[in-house]
Amino acid sequence: MAGSITTNNLSATFGEVRAIEGISIEIIANKVTALIGPSGCGKSTFLRCLNRMHELVPGAGTTGEVIWDGRNIYAPDVDATDVRRGIGMVFQKPNPFPLMSIADNVSAGLRLAGSKRNKSAMEEAVERSLRLAALWDEVKNKLHKPGGSLSGGQQQRLCIARALAVEPDVILMDEPCSALDPASTQKIEDTMDKLKDNYTIVIVTHNMQQAGRVSDFTGFLLTQESGEPGRLIEYGPTSKIFTMPDHKETENYITGRFG
Amino acid sequence: MNNGFNRRRRNAISGLAYLLCVLATIIALIPLMLILFYVISQGAPALNLDFLTQLPKPVGETGGGMGNAIVGSLMLIGIAAVVGLPLGVLAGTYLAEFRSPRLSWTVRLLADILSGVPSIIIGVFVYTLLVLTMKHFSALAGGVALAILMLPTVARTTEEMLRMVPDTLREASLALGIPRWRTIVSIIIKTAGGGIITGIMLALARIAGETAPLLFTALSSRTWPTGLDKPVASLPVQIYTYAISPYEDWHQQAWAGSLVLVIMVLLLSVGSKLYFGRKMRSVR
Amino acid sequence: MSFINNLRDKFRRAPRPARERLGDTLFRIIAFLAAATIVLIIALLVIQLFRGAIPSIREFGAGFLSSTEWDPGNDLYGAWPFIYGTLVSSLLALLMAVPLSLGIAIFLSQFAPRWLRSPLGFIVELLAAIPSVVYGLWGIFVLAPFLGETVEPFFSGHLGSIPIFAGPVYGVGLFSAAVVLAVMILPTISAISRESMLNVPRDLKEAAQALGATPWETIRMSVLPLARPGIIGAVILGLGRALGETMAVTMVIGNRPEASASIFAPAYTIASVIANEFAEVTAGLHMAALIELALILLAITLLLNLLARLLVQQTGARAARGKDKRA
Numbered sequence: 001m002a003g004s005i006t007t008n009n010l011s012a013t014f015g016e017v018r019a020i021e022g023i024s025i026e027i028i029a030n031k032v033t034a035l036i037g038p039s040g041c042g043k044s045t046f047l048r049c050l051n052r053m054h055e056l057v058p059g060a061g062t063t064g065e066v067i068w069d070g071r072n073i074y075a076p077d078v079d080a081t082d083v084r085r086g087i088g089m090v091f092q093k094p095n096p097f098p099l100m101s102i103a104d105n106v107s108a109g110l111r112l113a114g115s116k117r118n119k120s121a122m123e124e125a126v127e128r129s130l131r132l133a134a135l136w137d138e139v140k141n142k143l144h145k146p147g148g149s150l151s152g153g154q155q156q157r158l159c160i161a162r163a164l165a166v167e168p169d170v171i172l173m174d175e176p177c178s179a180l181d182p183a184s185t186q187k188i189e190d191t192m193d194k195l196k197d198n199y200t201i202v203i204v205t206h207n208m209q210q211a212g213r214v215s216d217f218t219g220f221l222l223t224q225e226s227g228e229p230g231r232l233i234e235y236g237p238t239s240k241i242f243t244m245p246d247h248k249e250t251e252n253y254i255t256g257r258f259g
Numbered sequence: 260m261n262n263g264f265n266r267r268r269r270n271a272i273s274g275l276a277y278l279l280c281v282l283a284t285i286i287a288l289i290p291l292m293l294i295l296f297y298v299i300s301q302g303a304p305a306l307n308l309d310f311l312t313q314l315p316k317p318v319g320e321t322g323g324g325m326g327n328a329i330v331g332s333l334m335l336i337g338i339a340a341v342v343g344l345p346l347g348v349l350a351g352t353y354l355a356e357f358r359s360p361r362l363s364w365t366v367r368l369l370a371d372i373l374s375g376v377p378s379i380i381i382g383v384f385v386y387t388l389l390v391l392t393m394k395h396f397s398a399l400a401g402g403v404a405l406a407i408l409m410l411p412t413v414a415r416t417t418e419e420m421l422r423m424v425p426d427t428l429r430e431a432s433l434a435l436g437i438p439r440w441r442t443i444v445s446i447i448i449k450t451a452g453g454g455i456i457t458g459i460m461l462a463l464a465r466i467a468g469e470t471a472p473l474l475f476t477a478l479s480s481r482t483w484p485t486g487l488d489k490p491v492a493s494l495p496v497q498i499y500t501y502a503i504s505p506y507e508d509w510h511q512q513a514w515a516g517s518l519v520l521v522i523m524v525l526l527l528s529v530g531s532k533l534y535f536g537r538k539m540r541s542v543r
Numbered sequence: 544m545s546f547i548n549n550l551r552d553k554f555r556r557a558p559r560p561a562r563e564r565l566g567d568t569l570f571r572i573i574a575f576l577a578a579a580t581i582v583l584i585i586a587l588l589v590i591q592l593f594r595g596a597i598p599s600i601r602e603f604g605a606g607f608l609s610s611t612e613w614d615p616g617n618d619l620y621g622a623w624p625f626i627y628g629t630l631v632s633s634l635l636a637l638l639m640a641v642p643l644s645l646g647i648a649i650f651l652s653q654f655a656p657r658w659l660r661s662p663l664g665f666i667v668e669l670l671a672a673i674p675s676v677v678y679g680l681w682g683i684f685v686l687a688p689f690l691g692e693t694v695e696p697f698f699s700g701h702l703g704s705i706p707i708f709a710g711p712v713y714g715v716g717l718f719s720a721a722v723v724l725a726v727m728i729l730p731t732i733s734a735i736s737r738e739s740m741l742n743v744p745r746d747l748k749e750a751a752q753a754l755g756a757t758p759w760e761t762i763r764m765s766v767l768p769l770a771r772p773g774i775i776g777a778v779i780l781g782l783g784r785a786l787g788e789t790m791a792v793t794m795v796i797g798n799r800p801e802a803s804a805s806i807f808a809p810a811y812t813i814a815s816v817i818a819n820e821f822a823e824v825t826a827g828l829h830m831a832a833l834i835e836l837a838l839i840l841l842a843i844t845l846l847l848n849l850l851a852r853l854l855v856q857q858t859g860a861r862a863a864r865g866k867d868k869r870a
Contacts, residue, residue, distance in 0.1 A: 053434060058358060081564060085436025095427040099450055109435035112445050159431070166435055273759035277654055283646020284663070287733070290726045291670045294681045301684075349577030357571055366578045369585045375780075375848050376588070376841065377787020379814045383821065383837045387591045407584060414581065440570035468674020471789035471814065475822040495676045499790055502680045510684065517677045528672045 002069050003029030003169045003200035005050060005087075010064035011229070012045050012054055018229035019045040023064075025219060025235055029169075032192060032201045034215035034238065036208060038253065041221040042230025043204045047172050050202065051087035052080040069169070085113060087170040088163035093179050094155035096147030096162070103143040105158055106130060109166035125165050133161035134191050153184025160191060164199075171195070173203040177210065189214050208254060212242050220250045295521075302518030305511040311519070315481050315497075321508050325516050327483045328497040331398070332467065332523075334484050335477055335493055338402025339466055343409045344459060348448070350410070351417025351455075356443050367415075374411035381407050382472035390476060398484060398491040401477025405469060409462040416458025420451040453534070460531030464524045470495035494520050592838045599831035607835060613800040615820070620832035622839060627802035628717065628810035629840070632792065633785035635721035635806065640728050641778055647729070648736035648774075653762055664737065671730035679794035682723040687714040687795050690722065695807050710805040713797060717810045720796035724788060728781035735780065739773020740766055772858045779851040783844055789814040813840045 005027040012019045020042035027033050035043040048054040049062055052073060065072045073083045096105050106126045110117060117125070126143070130136040135157040139150070147158055156176060163171055173192075177185040192201055192214050205211050211218055219235040234241060234250045245251045309324045316323030350370075354363050385404040390396055424447050432442040448455070470493075478490035479500060494516055501513035599607065599620065610621025651664055691714020702708045743766050751761040767774075797809020798819060813836045824830045 051434065053430060056430065056433065079564060081433075081436050081438050083436075084434055088436075089430075089434035091427060091430065091434075093427060095425075095431040097428060097431070097446060097450070099452075108432070108446075109437060112432070112437040112441045113435065162431075162435065269757050269760065273757035276649075276759040276762070280646045280650035280654055283643045284650045287643045287647055287729050288666070290686075291666075291729070293685070294670075294673065294678065294726075297681055297685055298677060346577045346580055349574045350581055353571075353574035353578035357574060362575075362578065366581050370581050372845065372848055373581060373585055375783050375844055377789070377814060377844060379787065379789045379817055380588075380592075380837050380841050383595075383817060383834060384588045384591055386821070387595050387834070388587065410581065410584070414578075438564050439567045440564075441566070443570070464672055468672075468676065470674070470676045471818055474818055478822065495674060495790075498676050498680060499794070502676075502683060502794060513680055517680050520674055521677060524672050524674060525669065529669070 002086075004068075005170060005200070005202075006065075006067040007050075008065040008067070010046070010049055010066060011062065012042070012049050013061045014057060015059040020049075020221070021229035021231055023221075023232045025232060027170075027200065027202055028217060029200045030196060030198070031216040032196055032203065032214050033217045033219065034211035035202065035204045035219045035221060036206070036211050036253070037221035037230065037233075038223070039206060040230075041223050043221045044174050046221065046230070047174055047202060047204050048089075050170075050172055051084050051089055053084070053089060055080070081113070085109075085166055086168050087172060088166065088168035089172045089174065090156070090159050090163055090176045092175045094152060094159050096150075096155050096158050098146065098148045100147055101144045102139050102147050102150070102158060105147040106161050106165050108162060113166065126161075129161040129165040130158075132164050132191070132195065133157045134187055134194075135161055151184075153180050153187060156180060156184065156188060157191065160188070164195075168199070170200040170202065173201065175204055175206060178206065185210070208242075208256075212238060218242070220245075220247075220253060222249055222253070224249075298514065298517050298521055301511070301514035302516075305515035306518055310512070310515050314483065315512075318506065323512075325492075325494065325497050325512065325519070327480065328492040328494045328516070329519065331477070331480070331484050331491040332494040332520075334398055334491060335401045335405055335473070336463060336467055338399060338487070339405035339409060340463065342403060343406030343462075344413060346406070347410050347413025347459075347462075348417050348455065350414040352421060352443060352448065354414065354418040355421035356447070367418075370411040370414050373407075374415075377471075378404075378408055378469055379471040379474075382474060382476055385472065385476050393488070395488070396476065396478035396490040397488045398477055399487045401473045401491065401493070404472040404476045405466040408469060408472065409466050412462040412465070413459055416462070417451075417455050420454035420458065421447055423454065424450050457531040457534060460527050460534070464527035464531070467527065468495055468520060468524050470499055474499075494523075588841075592834055592841060595834035596831055596838050598828055599835040602828060603832075607832070608839070611800075611802060613816075615824075615829050618828050620828065622813075622832075622836055624800040624802045625811050625813045625816050625836060626839065628796065629786055629812040629814070629843075631806075632717055632720045632724060632796065632810065632812060633782055635717065636724035636728060636785045637778065637782055639721065639725040640732055640781060643725075644729055644732035644736060644777070644781075645774070647733040648740055649762060649766075651733070652737045652740035653758070653766065664734075667730045667734055667737075671734060675727065675788060676790045678723055678727050679791035682719060682791055682795040683715075686723060687719045690714055690719050694718075699807060706804040707806050710803070710808055712807045713809060715795050715797040715809060716807050717796065717803075718806045720792045720810070720812075721806070723791045723795055724785045727788065727791060728784050731784060732777045732781040735777035736770065736774045739770040739777070742773070743769045772855045775858060776851060776855050779847060779854070783847050783851075786843060786847070787814060787840065789818050793818050813837070 007023055007025050010023045011021045023046060035047065037043050045054060050066060054060050054062060062074060066074060068087065071078060097108060100108060103126050106129050107122050110122060110125060127136060130139065135154060138154060147155065150158060177188055195201060203214065215238045217236065218238040218241040220233045220241065221230045222233045223230045234245055234247050241250065242254060245254060309322060311324060311329065312326045313324035314327050315325065350366065354366060381404050385400050389400040389403060428446060428450060429442060432446045433439065473493050473496050477493055479496045480490045480492040484491045498513045498516040498520065501509035603610065603620065607620065607622050609623050611623045612619045612621045613624060651660055655663065691712055695712035695718065698708045699712055747765045747769065748761055751765045756764060792812050793815040796812060796815060798811050798815060799809035800811045803810065817833050817837055821833050
């Protein structure tokens with residue numbers, strides 16, 4: 001299945017510092033998978049390893065495998081650009097391109113990643129993506145306005161639309177609501193629920209309620225001692241993780257005893 | 260009591276320092292204002308359409324103008340821009356976007372050194388490199404000398420402006436599967452565009468007024484420019500030649516030429532600042 | 544073999560995506576070549592000047608630096624009058640420009656009312672953009688005659704027994720050149736100094752003010768020490784500009800290759816003699832001597848650049864230490 005990702009013994013480093021170690025997980029297609037854990041546990045690093053964004057940090061390295069679409073994305077003949085087209089990402093802070101209009105922001109991936117399309121196909125893609133991101137009705141009359149003119153929550157949905165426009169299989173979300181107000185958070189969670197039918201979503205969040213609300217599966221990462229890399233403690237259906245986790249640490253974290 | 264006296268003394272010293280600073284500002288502004296005053300008052304009367312469009316007249320005949328020098332200057336600036344801008348912007352891009360520590364350090368150091376090398380030395384250098392090998396003075400040699408002069412400024416400004424573009428935009432673009440070079444060209448450089456253009460205009464303003472490196476590269480000419488491989492007149496060199504000549508009429512023309520040159524340079528540098536200010540507001 | 548292995552190691556150590564797109568590779572190589580051009584230019588510059596100077600270096604050796612003879616008619620060349628003229632005119636210019644520049648910088652950054660700051664700062668920056676040939680034009684027709692009729696006769700009349708003010712006055716000469724240079728480097732030095740004074744954190748100033756310091760004491764205790772690296776950088780940049788300035792100096796210094804003790808006497812600088820004579824010679828010892836002069840000027844500016852780096856680094860470190868102590 002195109003939307004599933006399997007990691008085998010994945011580890012990541014920043015220079016000498018080990019960020020995560022030995023993570024093996026199977027992310028299931030067309031489901032929402034949440035990654036939770038205290039800050040500094042490496043959940044964002046893990047997420048960034050899934051579409052080779054981690055390697056952009058100077059000195060960063062990875063070992064292990066990430067199997068997507070039947071291939072290891074870290075194999076020498078795989079192009080990181082292709083991986084990122086298939087596995088999109090939404091970041092913690094909304095980051096629309098400041099000089100581009102709303103429409104150009106959405107179509108940026110299509111225009112700049114080399115696919116030739118005519119104008120009407122491009123417009124169609126823009127509208128479809130904005131509708132998916134539940135932003136269309138709010139911006140349809142000002143598509144030529146700069147992306148930066150929108151509110152924070154709208155900007156984040158614009159970024160989701162931008163990621164959707166290139167038609168990825170998987171969307172990685174790195175704490176997408178941490179900079180947003182509750183109303184905007186609600187809209188994005190609704191969007192995720194709709195997207196699930198056609199996309200695999202992996203979301204990193206520090207908000208356990210959010211994980212409980214939106215996800216089908218949950219993985220709990222933890223740094224057991226300071227200086228140690230983050231490891232995957234437990235992974236399973238969200239209902240099980242939140243009600244009867246196998247591990248003491250998971251239970252402690254879920255019930256708010258630390259972190 | 261003693262304390263109050265002390266306090267008064269200290270206040271007096273502070274007041275004196277204030278006065279000295281005001282005085283320094285006034286003293287320094289006087290000659291600077293005088294220069295502007297003279298350039299305008301001496302240059303304006305000699306400035307007319309003929310001056311802007313005519314060739315210089317032979318010695319002894321009055322009238323004529325610096326039309327060829329104005330065209331020549333534009334030509335030299337054009338050559339410098341064609342040679343120097345792509346090199347400078349790309350070099351700056353390399354420094355900002357491809358962080359290879361050792362080479363970047365070297366290039367940065369050498370760019371700073373190059374920008375401190377007196378322009379006359381660049382003239383000598385280009386003379387030995389191009390004029391001697393091509394066996395004649397040429398517009399091309401002059402343009403290359405100016406290009407070398409603007410190269411470090413353009414490179415460093417580009418680097419600085421690109422570094423101001425937040426990494427989140429690089430990530431946003433790369434995460435869309437946009438190739439790195441496209442990210443740099445279409446997203447990063449475009450976003451930093453206002454600042455880079457400002458830097459370029461300032462660099463052009465600087466080379467527009469350069470005289471020394473042209474003296475023995477582009478040389479001068481009393482006819483219209485005829486080709487890249489021929490000597491060409493330029494406004495600064497023409498002003499210099501006329502200024503040190505013994506003819507009163509030429510002195511007048513030198514003032515008029517200075518007025519034109521100053522207007523050109525100020526338009527470039529003031530224009531760039533205004534442009535940048537507007538651009539920055541629109542980004543925000 | 545081990546060399547190749549080393550090389551391979553080096554490439555391997557750089558963390559790089561396993562496969563790079565063709566477009567990315569091409570772009571990286573093009574950008575690299577552009578950056579390398581700067582290295583190439585500096586290398587070629589040194590090589591070309593050195594090669595061109597060889598005949599003169601062979602003929603005159605180290606004596607070139609100290610010889611005072613400059614006689615193209617007899618093919619005898621010595622650099623001392625030019626080195627002397629270059630250094631003395633620039634140092635005199637600094638002597639005049641630095642106090643004034645610091646005054647402006649302090650006024651603009653600390654004292655001036657807010658409404659005055661940006662227009663004045665704007666004017667100062669504007670003046671930095673005026674081409675040097677325009678300064679020269681003004682120098683030759685306005686400043687030099689003025690100095691020759693008023694300031695110089697006054698000094699040589701009252702203080703003529705002191706060698707530096709002795710001798711006839713012409714208007715053109717070392718002193719006029721120094722004044723023009725001072726006017727030219729004023730905007731540069733004051734703009735950069737002002738910048739570094741504005742960068743001093745407000746809380747450090749407020750700390751001094753809270754202790755009851757007067758405005759001047761605040762400036763002396765907290766602003767000047769922290770702005771010092773920037774000020775030193777500005778002064779050295781100004782000196783560099785003065786040393787290499789060609790047109791304005793050539794037009795007012797009198798162009799006589801003599802190292803005279805009087806600051807009112809005509810003199811010559813390295814840049815000026817190159818500007819005046821280079822286009823007229825085609826080859827031979829004369830050209831080699833001029834190129835060697837260019838090489839000397841290059842060496843002086845490189846040394847200055849090095850000195851600036853050392854000084855700024857040192858005072859920068861000291862200022863940082865001082866800040867730590869205060870914190």
